Amino acid sequence: MSDLHDTAIISPSAKLGANVSVGPFVIIGDAEIGDGCVIHSHCVIGDGVALGQKVEVFPGALIGREPKGAGATARQPSFERKIEIGDSCSIGPHSVIYYDVKIGDSTLIGDGASIREQCSVGSRCIISRYVTINYNTTVGDDAKVMDLTHLTGNMEVGSGAFVSTLVGSTNDNVISLGYGDHIVGPKIEPNATVGAGSILLPGVRIGTGALVAAGSTVTKDVDPDTTVFGTPARARQRSKDESK
Numbered sequence: 001m002s003d004l005h006d007t008a009i010i011s012p013s014a015k016l017g018a019n020v021s022v023g024p025f026v027i028i029g030d031a032e033i034g035d036g037c038v039i040h041s042h043c044v045i046g047d048g049v050a051l052g053q054k055v056e057v058f059p060g061a062l063i064g065r066e067p068k069g070a071g072a073t074a075r076q077p078s079f080e081r082k083i084e085i086g087d088s089c090s091i092g093p094h095s096v097i098y099y100d101v102k103i104g105d106s107t108l109i110g111d112g113a114s115i116r117e118q119c120s121v122g123s124r125c126i127i128s129r130y131v132t133i134n135y136n137t138t139v140g141d142d143a144k145v146m147d148l149t150h151l152t153g154n155m156e157v158g159s160g161a162f163v164s165t166l167v168g169s170t171n172d173n174v175i176s177l178g179y180g181d182h183i184v185g186p187k188i189e190p191n192a193t194v195g196a197g198s199i200l201l202p203g204v205r206i207g208t209g210a211l212v213a214a215g216s217t218v219t220k221d222v223d224p225d226t227t228v229f230g231t232p233a234r235a236r237q238r239s240k241d242e243s244k
Helices: none
Strands: 049-051 062-065 083-085 096-098 101-103 119-121 227-229 234-236
Touching (some): 062 083
Parallel strands (some): 049 083
16 A cells, blocks of 8 residues: 655656655656655656656655756757666665666665766666766666766766776866767776776776776776776786786
8 A cells, every 4th residue: 555645746647556655745747656666755756757666765856857058058958858767776865867867777876966868877786975977878787886976978887897986087178179079988898997086088998807096097098907007097917816
C-alpha cells in the first residue's frame, strides 16, 4: 500500500507503482514512479521522468531541471524532456538532474551532485557528493567519481574507471572561438585511475588501465597500463609489484 503525504502535489497523469512512499511537500509531474520508490520531503520530479523500482530520492532533490541559456553562454542547450533512472538507485539530497539524462541500475548520486543534459551514467556507479557533470558526457558501468570532481562537457569515462576527489577536466583550449567542434573533453578509458587533485586538459586520452598520480596535470595522451605523474605529467616505468 502506498503512503502519500497530504501536502504532496501529484499530477493526475502521474503513474505511481505499488508501495510508493511520498513525503511532505513533494511535487510530482507527469512522471512514472516504479514500485517501492521512496520520495522524501521537498523533492521535485518533473514531467517525463521515469523512476525504476525501489529508487530512493532524498530531501530537496530536483529531477527534471530544464537547461536554460543566457546571453553570456555561447552554447545553446539542446535536450529531450525525459529522464530515465534505473532500479535501486539512490539520489542524494539537493542533487540536480537535468532533462535528457539516463542513469542505470543500482547507481548512487551523492549529495548536491549536478548532472547536465544529454548525459548517461551507467549501472553500479558512484557519483559522489558535489560532483558536477557537464553536458553530453558519458560515465560507463561500475565507474566511480569522487567528491567535488568536475567532469566537463563532451567527455567520456569508461567502465570501471576511478576518478578521485577534486579532479578538474577541461574541453576548450581556444576560448575566444566560442562554441564549436573544437570543444572536446578528455576520454578516460576503462579501468583507468585518475588521482586526487589532477587536471586533465582538453581532448587527452587516459588509456585503459593507466594511472595518473595525484596532483598531475595531463597535457598529452597517456598510454594504456602506464603510470604518469607531475606537471606536465610524464610516464615512469611500473615496478613488478605494481604490474601484478
